[in-house]
Amino acid sequence: MFMSLRITNTLRGEKEVFTPLTPGRVTMYVCGVTVYDHCHIGHARALLTFDVIFRYLRFLGYDCCFVRNFTDVDDKIIRRAADEGVSPAALAQHYIDEFHRDATALGLLPPTHEPRATGHISEMIALISRLLEAGHAYVVMGDVYFGVETFLEYGRLSGRSLDEMMAGARIEVDERKRHPMDFALWKSSKEGEPFWDSPWGRGRPGWHIECSAMSTKYLGQPFDIHGGGQDLIFPHNENEIAQSECATGTPFARYWIHNGFVQLAKEKMSKSLGNILTIKEILERVHPVVLRHYMLTTHYRNPVEFSEDGLSDAERAVTRIYETLERAEKALAASGGRAAASGAIDEFKQEMDDDFNTPRAFAVMFEELRAVNRMLDQQQTQGLDTRRNSLKTMLEVLGLLQLPAGDFLASKRQAGLQEQAISADDIERLIEERNRARAYKNWARADAIRDELKAYAVVLKDGSSGTTWEFEK
Ligand SMILES: [Zn+2]
Numbered sequence: 001m002f003m004s005l006r007i008t009n010t011l012r013g014e015k016e017v018f019t020p021l022t023p024g025r026v027t028m029y030v031c032g033v034t035v036y037d038h039c040h041i042g043h044a045r046a047l048l049t050f051d052v053i054f055r056y057l058r059f060l061g062y063d064c065c066f067v068r069n070f071t072d073v074d075d076k077i078i079r080r081a082a083d084e085g086v087s088p089a090a091l092a093q094h095y096i097d098e099f100h101r102d103a104t105a106l107g108l109l110p111p112t113h114e115p116r117a118t119g120h121i122s123e124m125i126a127l128i129s130r131l132l133e134a135g136h137a138y139v140v141m142g143d144v145y146f147g148v149e150t151f152l153e154y155g156r157l158s159g160r161s162l163d164e165m166m167a168g169a170r171i172e173v174d175e176r177k178r179h180p181m182d183f184a185l186w187k188s189s190k191e192g193e194p195f196w197d198s199p200w201g202r203g204r205p206g207w208h209i210e211c212s213a214m215s216t217k218y219l220g221q222p223f224d225i226h227g228g229g230q231d232l233i234f235p236h237n238e239n240e241i242a243q244s245e246c247a248t249g250t251p252f253a254r255y256w257i258h259n260g261f262v263q264l265a266k267e268k269m270s271k272s273l274g275n276i277l278t279i280k281e282i283l284e285r286v287h288p289v290v291l292r293h294y295m296l297t298t299h300y301r302n303p304v305e306f307s308e309d310g311l312s313d314a315e316r317a318v319t320r321i322y323e324t325l326e327r328a329e330k331a332l333a334a335s336g337g338r339a340a341a342s343g344a345i346d347e348f349k350q351e352m353d354d355d356f357n358t359p360r361a362f363a364v365m366f367e368e369l370r371a372v373n374r375m376l377d378q379q380q381t382q383g384l385d386t387r388r389n390s391l392k393t394m395l396e397v398l399g400l401l402q403l404p405a406g407d408f409l410a411s412k413r414q415a416g417l418q419e420q421a422i423s424a425d426d427i428e429r430l431i432e433e434r435n436r437a438r439a440y441k442n443w444a445r446a447d448a449i450r451d452e453l454k455a456y457a458v459v460l461k462d463g464s465s466g467t468t469w470e471f472e473k
Contacts, residue, residue, distance in 0.1 A: 005060065005353045007225075008301060010233060010256035011157055015355055018255060020224050026062045027223035028054070029215035029253070031232055032114075034071040035095035036080045038278040039102050041306060042262045046229045048292055049259040049300040051108045051399055053227070056352050059397045066111040067218045069211060070096055072118050073204050078193055088194050089118070102279045106288050107402040113218050117210040121196045124205045124213045127247050128185045128198075136246040140176040142188030142201040148181045151242045157256060158234035165234070183239055185209050208239035215253070216244060226253035230260055259300045287408060289400050290314045296358040296398060317366075321400065322408045323468075324369050327376050328388045330465040339385040341393055344368040348394050358398065365394040379464035409470075416471035422456040431460065431467050 005018040020026045030050045033043055050068070057064045072092035081091040096116075103110075117124075128144055131137040136150045148154045148162060155161050160168070162181060171180045184206035189195035195202040215223060221244060228237060237256065244252040282291055294314035298304045344364055351360040372387050395401040413424060430449050437445040450460055457472040 006355055007255050007257060008355050010258050013159065016255070020062065021222065021254065024061070024063060026057050026064045026225065027067075027219040028057070028064060028225040028227065029067045029069075029211070029219055029223060030111075030226075031211055031228040031236065032069040032071065033099060034074050034076060035092045035099060036074065036077040037095065038098055038280060040277045040279065041282060042229065044102075044106065044279050044282070044291065045262050045295050045304060046259050047103065047106060047108055048295045048399070050227050050257075051106075052296060052358060052397070053225075053257070053356055054109055054111075055397050055399055056356060059393075065113075065219060067113045067115065067215060068111040069214050070099070070114065070116045071207065071210065072096065072116045073194060074207060082192075092116075092118075105283055106279065107292065107399055109399075115214045115218065117205065117214070120210065120213050120217065121205065123217055124209045125186075125196075125198050127209060127213050127243065128205075130247040131185065131243065134246060136242075137185055138178065139200050142203060143176070143184060144186035144200055145177055145182045146185050146239070146243060146246075147178055148183070148242065149179050151246050153245070154181075154242050155238065157238045157241055160234070181235075183208065183235065185243070208236055209243060211236070212240045212243040212247075212252075215240075216248075221248055222251045222254050224253070225255045225257060227257040227259075230258045233258055257300075260298075260303045262304045262306050264306050286311055286315060287318070287411065289402065289408065290318050292399055293318050293362075297362050299355075299357060299359055301355075318400070318408070319412065319470075321369060321395065323470075324372055324376075325388075325391065325395075326406060326409060327463060327465060327468070328372055328384065328391075331376055331381060332385055332388060339389060341390040342368070342383070342386040344387070344390045345393060348390075348397075352397070361394070361398065365391065365398070368394070376464060413471070416457075422453075422458065427453065427456075427458055427469055431469065434460075435467065 006015045007018045008014065009016045028050075030046075033039060039047075050066075054064060054066050070092070073088065077088050077092055081088040084091065086094075128137065131146065132139070132144065137144055137146050155165065158165075162179070165181055169181075174180070186198060186200055186203050186205060186209075188201055188203040193204070195204055215226065226237065226240075233256075241252050286294075290311065291314070294310055295304060297314070344367070348361050348364045351357045351364055354360070368387055368391050372384065372391060375381070375384050375387070392401060430453055434446045434449040437443075437449065453460060453469070458469050459472050461468045461470070
């Protein structure tokens with residue numbers, strides 16, 4: 001059964017068939033980070049969500065242009081830079097470099113473009129000028145505000161009217177604004193702040209205008225997909241729509257995708273993990289593919305309850321994946337491995353087509369993993385290569401195949417060896433000795449070696465492709 005990709009579009013609150021504006025090509029913009037601090041697990045979730053969406057669109061054969069920005073001028077950056085006695089530009093550059101380190105560690109595919117707000121000030125000034133000319137904005141003493149009442153569809157994305165927004169917000173009385181929900185497009189700079197010259201005096205852009213300017217510069221207007229965390233729906237994304245549609249009279253983004261929050265499951269969390277929040281700190285504890293598995297086994301729209309138990313489960317699951325791959329590679333070493341993929345790929349695609357349902361896609365992958373293990377146990381190699389190929393394709397789309405199976409297992413074993421007073425060489429030597437004993441049917445000696453290794457918490461597994469070992473869990 002052929003299915004096409006369906007996406008839950010925040011704009012209409014329901015799943016819609018995805019049809020790109022240009023056949024074969026997808027344009028996607030995702031709001032990036034404000035670079036004033038290290039990224040935390042909430043960022044990791046958004047980054048991994050859109051990494052898998054990007055990977056899947058490419059798997060479907062789309063030529064995908066993916067833009068993710070850096071907000072590198074902002075109140076928080078200015079404040080933090082002043083605290084640390086460095087320039088805002090230097091502070092932003094530092095955290096952009098840190099971001100890139102995190103992105104590499106997480107195994108994210110690099111976006112097509114990574115524009116910075118400060119590199120697009122002239123585009124923002126042009127956009128603000130158009131809004132002023134069209135009567136959607138007004139100048140007050142060097143500041144420029146967008147007048148929300150001039151856009152009848154304001155609130156369409158968040159599904160709230162202006163009155164409802166007012167009721168839900170803490171409104172600061174600002175006599176200079178025509179409506180309390182009006183927002184800044186341009187802010188005059190205070191003494192000592194970074195500034196750019198503009199028709200309204202020296203200042204800097206408001207936050208929202210940068211995403212309107214940068215998305216359409218690289219992707220055109222309208223473009224296909226706009227993504228971000230749920231916390232960005234209002235006011236940030238709502239304001240992007242207002243600015244862009246009022247400036248040009250054309251629709252802005254066609255499909256809006258928002259990922260859910262990460263919540264700390266406090267009751268389940270030990271003290272050690274409770275303090276771990278940055279990506280770097282988590283990756284000191286768990287391998288990046290473990291974190292990825294953990295995040296992706298919840299649907300991207302649902303909240304993730306971050307817990308130590310969950311991470312341990314993910315660690316076990318990833319170990320099984322790599323152990324199976326290693327066994328399959330060994331069993332298939334003699335064959336060329338040029339076979340097609342098995343039918344599981346179609347099931348996997350059906351689940352991913354259903355609003356990128358990664359938890360169900362993982363279930364399909366594990367079903368195939370179990371089938372591969374059964375075949376290996378029964379020393380059955382007929383059709384093993386097609387299943388192995390499917391498995392690898394699915395893992396590639398989910399971004400879990402960034403290192404050979406052996407590397408993950410080796411790093412796990414290395415960590416185990418540091419706790420145990422036995423080297424991998426010793427273990428391999430004892431396994432060889434045991435194999436010789438078994439070949440001569442000297443079962444007593446073979447069992448004695450197994451017991452000796454068990455004393456070091458080393459567990460042996462005898463399979464069709466030889467004996468493998470791991471530390472007791
Ligand atoms: Zn944005």
